[in-house]
Amino acid sequence: MVETRIIDGKGFAEELRKRIAGEVADFRAATGVTPGLAVVLVGEDPASAVYVRNKGKQTLEAGMASIEHKLPETVAEAELLALVNALNTDPAVHGILVQLPLPGHIDAQKVLATIDPAKDVDGFHVVNAGRLAVGLDALVPCTPLGCVMLLKHHLGSLAGARAVVVGRSNIVGKPLAQLLLREDATVTIAHSRTRDLPEECRRADILIGAVGRPEMIRGAWIKPGATVIDVGINRVEKAGGGTRLVGDVAFDEAQGIAGLITPVPGGVGPMTIACLLQNTLTAAKRLVAG
Numbered sequence: 235m236v237e238t239r240i241i242d243g244k245g246f247a248e249e250l251r252k253r254i255a256g257e258v259a260d261f262r263a264a265t266g267v268t269p270g271l272a273v274v275l276v277g278e279d280p281a282s283a284v285y286v287r288n289k290g291k292q293t294l295e296a297g298m299a300s301i302e303h304k305l306p307e308t309v310a311e312a313e314l315l316a317l318v319n320a321l322n323t324d325p326a327v328h329g330i331l332v333q334l335p336l337p338g339h340i341d342a343q344k345v346l347a348t349i350d351p352a353k354d355v356d357g358f359h360v361v362n363a364g365r366l367a368v369g370l371d372a373l374v375p376c377t378p379l380g381c382v383m384l385l386k387h388h389l390g391s392l393a394g395a396r397a398v399v400v401g402r403s404n405i406v407g408k409p410l411a412q413l414l415l416r417e418d419a420t421v422t423i424a425h426s427r428t429r430d431l432p433e434e435c436r437r438a439d440i441l442i443g444a445v446g447r448p449e450m451i452r453g454a455w456i457k458p459g460a461t462v463i464d465v466g467i468n469r470v471e472k473a474g475g476g477t478r479l480v481g482d483v484a485f486d487e488a489q490g491i492a493g494l495i496t497p498v499p500g501g502v503g504p505m506t507i508a509c510l511l512q513n514t515l516t517a518a519k520r521l522v523a524g
């Protein structure tokens with residue numbers, strides 16, 4: 235039996251937000267500029283609305299300006315593109331986030347491609363994805379950035395570690411693999427077509443669940459003492475009615491096997507928002523410096 239320690243992402247994110255708030259205050263004092271984050275929400279998805287509200291609140295608490303645009307589910311693609319173009323040229327806006335997923339009649343790739351890469355605080359524009367891939371300065375996607383911060387804080391160097399990322403999305407899996415590679419880890423990206431996924435996972439010193447399937451990664455898939463980062467945030471029905479959040483990892487089964495594990499909620503989720511604030515400050519600094 236291994237003693238499993240829980241990684242306090244919520245606490246770490248709070249500390250990070252405090253540090254960012256200090257840096258924002260210094261930046262404002264030095265330049266007279268208040269970093270501004272614009273969030274665009276299309277449609278009425280209640281879960282998205284909660285997330286956008288949390289982001290807005292934490293943006294203000296960090297001393298930045300929060301600009302929210304809510305558009306109806308039926309908005310024309312051209313109208314959304316016009317809004318993004320207006321935000322691109324607005325000097326009070328340093329970061330732009332268009333909440334995903336977008337309704338089916340809108341081409342999300344086209345919207346992301348319209349965002350000025352210098353204001354792309356999600357790091358989803360192909361220019362930022364490409365810059366990350368070739369090792370240039372880039373705005374890096376928030377969730378992967380948060381995962382690597384937690385890993386480095388708890389493990390120190392990741393050099394030589396075997397990291398297995400389960401999930402190959404453009405939002406998490408692929409950029410996370412790039413970041414881990416930059417930290418000199420040996421990186422495997424596993425996915426739905428991977429042969430013998432449990433065996434692949436059991437090789438991992440660092441195992442990352444980023445698929446969005448509730449509790450898919452079982453305790454028996456974890457190497458004793460491994461570090462487990464759970465990116466999944468899945469809402470499931472509770473036995474007695476109501477809902478609860480679970481990750482992609484069967485958290486209870488991982489107890490006594492994993493060395494370190496992030497919980498859901500309170501793990502990676504809060505880090506995502508803290509990293510969004512960090513990216514907004516980074517974008518503001520670069521935009522003001524020219």
Ligand SMILES: Nc1nc(=O)c2c([nH]1)NC[C@@H]1CN(c3ccc(C(=O)N[C@@H](CCC(=O)O)C(=O)O)cc3)C=[N+]21
Nearest residue numbers: 285331332333334335356467499500501503504506507
């Ligand atoms: N362009 C874009 N960028 C995003 O970064 C983005 C997006 N679209 N669409 C939706 C997803 C979802 N997402 C979350 C971030 C933090 C929490 C979070 O802080 N969760 C808390 C609490 C969750 C709760 O209690 O409801 C936790 O895990 O502890 C959740 C979800 C960012 N997303």
